[in-house]
Amino acid sequence: QQKGTADRSEPSDAGRQSSPPRLTHYASDSEVTRARRSRKTTKVLDASDVTHTPEDAQYSDEDCPEGAISNVNHRSGPNTPVVGRPAGGGGGWIKQYVNMGAPKDPRFAKWQPANPDEKIGMLLEAAQLRSEGAAKKKWMSSTFRRLKTRGKSDARCREVVALHLPRGSGPKDREDVPIFSQSEVRACKKMYTDSYMDPVKRIQKAIVEMKESKRDLRSIREELFSVTEARLLQQRAEEERKNAVQSIGGLGLLAKVKDPLAEEAASSGGNGNGNGGKKSFKKL
Incomplete structure (x- = not known):
């Protein structure tokens, strides 16, 4: 009875292989x-x-x-x-x-x-790609395991299952299949790495060039400011100062203003009298 229950709960491998793989859509x-x-x-x-x-x-x-x-x-x-x-x-x-200030038709990002x-x-396409990838992965795993149980070599299994990989050019194995040598492994890794690193390097190079051009533009702007704007601002400040002085002394107000202390000190110093300073203080 336990054996019959196990047979009913676990289907055979033949039934599993004949049934099509289920498509998983995940979340x-x-x-x-x-x-x-x-x-x-x-x-x-x-x-x-x-x-x-x-x-x-x-x-x-x-x-x-x-x-x-x-x-x-x-x-x-x-x-x-x-x-x-x-x-x-x-x-x-x-x-x-x-x-009315807000835009009527907002623009969306290209990746949204x-x-x-x-x-x-986009969601349907992503779900379909994930399901196809899961089904392909399951098929490759089961096929590789089935070929190994039948006595096939690793090189033969790789040529049958991994059709996207290049053929090996090394020494042949017992089934006359060229082995994938270490040099080919390194060349394949380099090719895959360059395929996705080349765009990254181009983007980084473009960013560095943009930074250099920004630095050059800033230096040119500073030089231009020192040649034109700095002198212009200096001349403008000088003109404003002159205008302020002229507005104060334009009517001769500075010439009419007299300092009594300075005049007393000058007169006492010219006559040689040492009591001139005391007299000026008495007058004050």
Whole structure:
């Protein structure tokens, strides 16, 4: 009875080989389903006849915030129902108004999908590639194991399974199959490394050249500033200083201002009288 149960629970290898490999979609099925559901909901709403909020949730243009216009009469695409909440509760009334400063058609990055259809296509393509890769990996593993159990050499198994690898050119084995030598392994690794490192090196070289050009541009700008703008600013400051001095002494105010202490000190010093300083202090 246990043997019969084991036979029913574990199918034979022949049955496994005859059945086609199952396609595994991993975790992307939920994303695809979610995107499809969102797209279907959007289409249903776009096809609906409801194009405005309920009457009890309508607000006048006077309540519209400053710098915005009503979005009811400025819809370029399909109209969808917008549910509003009265008494300043937000909701659809806020969504009726659009800021004219914001761009109407925002630009998306090239590596991001621009619409739901493109996103669904990308998800489906990625899921298909993953499933094909998993099926190919499973086939290669089972085929390699089956050929080894039949007594095939490693070189023969590699030529049968790994068709993307180059053929070996080393000494032949017992089945007259050229062995993949160490030099060929190094050459193959170098070829694969160069295939993805060459674009990286080109990008790095372009970045270095851009940095050098930026440095040269900065030095040229500094030299140009020292030749033109620095002298111009210096001349402008000198002119402003001269204008300020002329505005103060233009009416002869500086010539009419006299310093009594300086005059007393000069007169006392010229006469040789040592008491001139005391007299000046008495006068003060």
